[in-house]
Amino acid sequence: MLKYPKPLEDLIEDFTRLPSVGKKSAERFALYVYTKMDEETTHNFSKHLIDVKDNIHICKSCGNICEDDLCTICKDHTRNHKQVLVVETIKDLYTIENVNEYQGIYHVLNGAISISKGVGTQDLNIDSLVKLVQTEELEEIILATNATLEGEITARYIKELLQSYPVKVTRIAHGLPVGGEMSYADEMTLLKAMEGRREY
Amino acid sequence: MLKYPKPLEDLIEDFTRLPSVGKKSAERFALYVYTKMDEETTHNFSKHLIDVKDNIHICKSCGNICEDDLCTICKDHTRNHKQVLVVETIKDLYTIENVNEYQGIYHVLNGAISISKGVGTQDLNIDSLVKLVQTEELEEIILATNATLEGEITARYIKELLQSYPVKVTRIAHGLPVGGEMSYADEMTLLKAMEGRREY
Numbered sequence: 001m002l003k004y005p006k007p008l009e010d011l012i013e014d015f016t017r018l019p020s021v022g023k024k025s026a027e028r029f030a031l032y033v034y035t036k037m038d039e040e041t042t043h044n045f046s047k048h049l050i051d052v053k054d055n056i057h058i059c060k061s062c063g064n065i066c067e068d069d070l071c072t073i074c075k076d077h078t079r080n081h082k083q084v085l086v087v088e089t090i091k092d093l094y095t096i097e098n099v100n101e102y103q104g105i106y107h108v109l110n111g112a113i114s115i116s117k118g119v120g121t122q123d124l125n126i127d128s129l130v131k132l133v134q135t136e137e138l139e140e141i142i143l144a145t146n147a148t149l150e151g152e153i154t155a156r157y158i159k160e161l162l163q164s165y166p167v168k169v170t171r172i173a174h175g176l177p178v179g180g181e182m183s184y185a186d187e188m189t190l191l192k193a194m195e196g197r198r199e200y
Numbered sequence: 201m202l203k204y205p206k207p208l209e210d211l212i213e214d215f216t217r218l219p220s221v222g223k224k225s226a227e228r229f230a231l232y233v234y235t236k237m238d239e240e241t242t243h244n245f246s247k248h249l250i251d252v253k254d255n256i257h258i259c260k261s262c263g264n265i266c267e268d269d270l271c272t273i274c275k276d277h278t279r280n281h282k283q284v285l286v287v288e289t290i291k292d293l294y295t296i297e298n299v300n301e302y303q304g305i306y307h308v309l310n311g312a313i314s315i316s317k318g319v320g321t322q323d324l325n326i327d328s329l330v331k332l333v334q335t336e337e338l339e340e341i342i343l344a345t346n347a348t349l350e351g352e353i354t355a356r357y358i359k360e361l362l363q364s365y366p367v368k369v370t371r372i373a374h375g376l377p378v379g380g381e382m383s384y385a386d387e388m389t390l391l392k393a394m395e396g397r398r399e400y
Contacts, residue, residue, distance in 0.1 A: 001298055002297040005267045018228075033253075035290070046246045050242065055205075056208060073202075098202055
């Protein structure tokens with residue numbers, strides 16, 4: 001097996017670390033950098049990797065990413081700071097935010113309880129959420145963890161943890177996706193859709 | 201639209217430059233670097249990008265990539281230096297080499313003649329191939345450019361260019377892929393398969 005020169009092999013290995021990038025794709029990426037990417041762009045790429053590690057911080061309040069101590073959402077006083085939407089990841093926060101509908105603030109858990117992945121409650125930003133409930137007069141906590149086993153367990157755990165506090169805890173709705181046909185839905189989705197039925 | 205912090209946006213843009221990487225994948229890659237990749241790995245990744253640009257050279261003889269002046273294949277005196285296989289890209293060279301069958305040397309054109317992409321004969325390593333034919337007593341030039349319009353035009357151009365020299369010029373075979381069914385083959389492949397038929 002003919003190996004690529006060491007510097008290229010190293011870069012291929014780096015690319016394979018990225019999610020869903022196999023050996024073949026990593027090879028294409030590394031060869032692209034070598035053959036097609038100009039010097040300046042490559043140097044910027046190299047610098048940006050370090051910048052991301054050095055210059056992005058976690059918002060002290062919600063766990064979102066930002067360049068300062070507080071993220072733009074937490075700093076925005078026109079938003080409803082009494083309504084907190086709890087998500088598993090930063091990506092989920094951006095997904096919901098870009099629907100342009102929600103006006104409250106967020107709380108990023110940084111994962112979900114998972115026995116198989118060895119993620120316990122102590123690994124998640126749950127303490128800070130409880131502290132927020134204790135110190136602020138919140139009106140509603142919306143649990144928007146994923147509709148997976150892990151997401152459900154995490155939502156249930158938080159709900160029980162907050163039971164003694166005077167705050168409304170809600171869960172986002174699960175059911176048939178808009179435009180989805182009954183016959184294509186899986187059993188669990190159909191069950192959730194039935195459970196969550198409302199007067200019409 | 202909520203934007204990611206500047207350092208992350210920059211890195212996302214870098215990732216989208218890679219072949220077949222869209223905005224969504226680039227976001228996942230950049231967020232992975234930020235949330236999951238440790239400091240040391242990220243620093244190495246950053247360094248390897250520069251290393252690839254600085255420490256990989258083009259083999260003076262065949263156009264392959266290497267860390268010295270000559271690549272390992274050209275330096276290998278056990279190989280048949282009278283047989284030269286002409287490929288479009290370095291990737292093609294590695295593909296053929298890793299079949300572990302070919303024992304000659306290579307010549308990398310660095311592309312193919314393409315009117316739509318504005319690639320002319322002067323942009324390819326064709327002069328050096330002619331010089332090789334003029335100075336060395338070669339036995340065979342195998343044209344292994346792609347079975348595309350560009351690859352065919354390039355092969356034809358080189359064949360005509362070398363017509364006056366006493367060297368055998370061959371073209372790799374095109375036809376039904378091994379394991380392929382007739383009914384799934386496209387018209388051009390079937391035509392090539394018919395043209396290339398041999399006594400059985």
